[in-house]
Amino acid sequence: MSGNWRNIRLFPGCDGNGRNSSQLLRSPRGLEGVCLIPAAPPVPLLPRLRADVPEAAARAFLAHLRAQATDRCLILDSTQAPLCLRAAQAAGWHLKEEAVIYATALNAGRWPLDPQARQLTADDVTAPELQGLLSTLDRAALTLPDGWTLVGLPDASGRLAALGATGPGGRPDTAGIDLIGVQPGARGQGLGQRLHAHLLALAAQAFGDHVGGTDAGNHAMRRLFERHGAVLTQQQLIFTLP
Incomplete structure (x- = not known):
């Protein structure tokens, strides 16, 4: 580190238990970044940084976080911080994946229930x-x-060939969808698109929005999201320690 970016300070835990810690990055112009290191090791680091934070400052802060928390991953989220890939890698973090998050307003009501879709029971699963x-x-x-509800879609022969599920997504009035997949031999027949539309229609009966993500390189899934009215809302770079 050099210049103004030496002033990275460790503050006591904000929850009073003496274990969580807030890491702050300051400069003469004020607060540049903050990151809570939770006591629970599985919780990833999710720093917040100013959009115009200099790369040298970001690199110094991310290196500091790497030294403070050696047992978890780091997520740079575009709604919280610039996606400073070069700074993170220079700080010693290893890029694991790049994810994209899409949101769909379910009140549009544009998706029909597929007449061939089957709602599956616990007995069906076995x-x-x-x-x-x-x-x-x-x-x-x-x-x-x-x-959550499990749904199957048959191929032309009548055999189940595609599976997906939907249910509460963890946020108020938000649905989650797990497009489990299409049997390899039945791909390219539009089953995934039909099943995804059916799951959106089911979700719209109980929720106002759907939020879902995929790997940034999964262009087929991204096209499916966009075809069904989803809007890109977030990008994430997910890092691990080498």
Whole structure:
């Protein structure tokens, strides 16, 4: 570190338990960044930085966070900080993935329920046909959260070939969707698009919005989001320690 960016200060935990800590980055112009390091190791670091923070300052702060928390990942979220990839890598962080987050207003009501979609029960999940499909899709250990509905879509032969689920997304009035996948031999037939539209229609019966994410390089899923009215709202760079 050099110049004004030496003034990175450690403050006591904000929750009074003496374990959480707030890391602050200051300069002569004021507060440049802040990051809470929670006591629970699985919680990732999610720093907030000024949009115009100099790269040298960002690099110094991210290096400081790396030294303070050696047991978790780092997320740079475009709604919280600039996506300063070069600064993070120079600070010793390893880029694991780049994610994009989309939001869909469900009150548009533009998606029809698919007449061929099947709502699946707990008994269906244990049936050999569904277990085989889940294994093919690398989701053999699937367990649905409370309040979620599992849906299947058949191919032209009538056999289940696509699976997805929807339910509460964790935010008020927001749905989550897990487009589990389409059997490899049935891909390219529009099943994924139909199932996604059906899940949006189901979600719209109980929620006002849907928020979902995918890898930035998953262009097929991104096109599906956009085709069904989703808007890109966030980008994330997710880092781990080498």
